Amino acid sequence: MKALSSTTNKRPYIAAIALTAALSMVQLAGCGCGFDCSSEDSGSTPTGALTLGISDAPLDEVSEVVVVIDQVVLRGSGINDVIIDVFTQNAAETDTISVDLMQYPGLSQLIIIDALELVAGTYTAVELVILDGDVNFSYVVDIEGQKPLEADSSRLLLPGISIGSGTEHSYTLEFELGQSLSSNADGSSYQLSAQGVRVIDTTVSASVGGSISTDLFSEGEVCSAKLDPLVGNRVYLYNGHNLVAEDLADVHTTDSSTTVPTAAIAPLALTQPRFNDSFARWDYIIAYLPAGDYTLALSCAAEDDDPINYDGFALPAPAAQLYEITVAAGDSAICNLTVAGDCQ
Template sequence: MGSKLTVILPALLLALPLFLLGGCGCGFDCNSTSDSDDTALLTLGLSDSLPEDLQQVSLEVESISFKRTGEDDVIVETFTINGKDVPTFSIDLLKYPGTEQLLVIEDKEMEPGSYNEVSIQVNVESLGDSYVQEKASGVLKQLTVAGGKLTLPGLVLAPGNQEFTVEFGLAQALQLQASEETYLLTTNGIRMENNLTDATLSGLVDSTLFDTVEPCRAKTEPEAGNRVYLYKGIDIAKENLADVFTTGSTVPAPEKAIAPFAVATVLQNSPSVDWEYDFGYLPAGDYTLAFSCDSEDDDPVQYNDIPMPLPETQLYRITLTQSQKAVCNLTADATCK
């Protein structure tokens, strides 16, 4: 029997979700419930964390392909945006933070089973197609994707409703190139998450943490450079917690250094003026959370030796259960109130 596919795109987390990944916040949700006729209904979404110094991160998507071994690819070239069918669509990932999403594929029939790869074809031919707008200058810069395609791990469609979120961690995925004229979007920090079982983690952040210790006390803008880093595992030694880096770093990281699984920027909630962070789509499990007030220069590739956590007390051990909406408020006494 067939299955139906719904694709939702959420926005970036800054640390940014984008479309269908195998993850995407720029994230995808995947919920599965039983259905008597063996039809699978897939919902895909994008989610992300925002880069603090950017105004827009805009992608023009031409197609999304689902690959199966020994079977023809399922290629989606018509999208449903705000109830209308369109051949392509553009999305500003920064407009979909946390758990917010943009629906792009709805009730597409697909065969249940394993899809080993998901590919998002992005139009990067010219500046007007896919671009990044920097906040301070307002300048538009070309956004590039290697080969014009984001290739993500696949997913398994069971009969019934399927909701996946592709979560984009822009703090990990988006790189300003050496020429400083273009940005490269990679699949680092992009993951596909199952919305049926995923947890969320959010909380308020005490603003006194922004500039009470060195070197943060010297910041001219205390509200800048504040991030929350999330690591997989609950027994990680503090000295092994590292900033964002990849194997491409030209600065050697310590042998036991662990890069974060996800990163969230601390942002001000405009109605309440509270400072808060938000991880929209996380698999259940054990985590270590660390706050840093000195993350402004954290490069997505290079190891920067940023002290973690900062202040030193801002370390939290957290266990997330399936579908839990967890709250951990970061306070001066580090009690996760």
């Protein structure tokens, strides 16, 4: 089996570590609906190439989130499924890929499939088959130690992708750990769900980021009441403009054990500030976003934001920390969060 060549993503600020994937089993359907069959050789099957990376928005509560991927399955629509179950890592073939999500925050990513030729068409889902339930495979390390990590039915079923004929496509699986990672009731293990995992066309994705004034971590009654001003700070991103501040909600799902207000708006994404040693300041970044209109909100009181239950804490906090931004495809928008609330 010939492994695909490994390349490093050249996009600015992306620290891509190249892993290549060999196609263990590919079933190619004949030319049919969903792609163009017009060519000089009418019997040929149109193909395109896929590069797939993994990135995340990390959490302060954990130091490692290791996911062992056994298979990547592309579910075809009008074309056969593609199953990738042999990978090349460090110049050697392996049956699995082990990824510590915490190592690829912001714009950094790990390439797990590199320029793989596929039948052109629509793949309705990207399915990650996970080796889980055992600390020898997938696990989380928190302040108490190493704990097993489990996925829903040992797999994550994610949104699909499209591959055009004769073109190269780059997609990123963006794990919002503040939404997708949860601890079980007794704290002995963790659950990883597809909630909050975005599948984004990397070539046209956008990002927003900037610095955060440290004064915001302790300004106002809510923030100043914290014992540690550096704990519990998160930046939330919501779809759209002209949103009612009172409707902006923390992370929650339809499985919430607490009552969710009818008008509550769940965030699309969130991140925690990181201290930038180079500039001696606190920064944030939310990466791999589709182009569009967004509203940013800072909360200094998000320490107990449960990924499933509606918690109902104040957003934004401080109250002036609400920003409307618009990002175009490929943009890296800058919005510095200041006491004045002016995005400067």
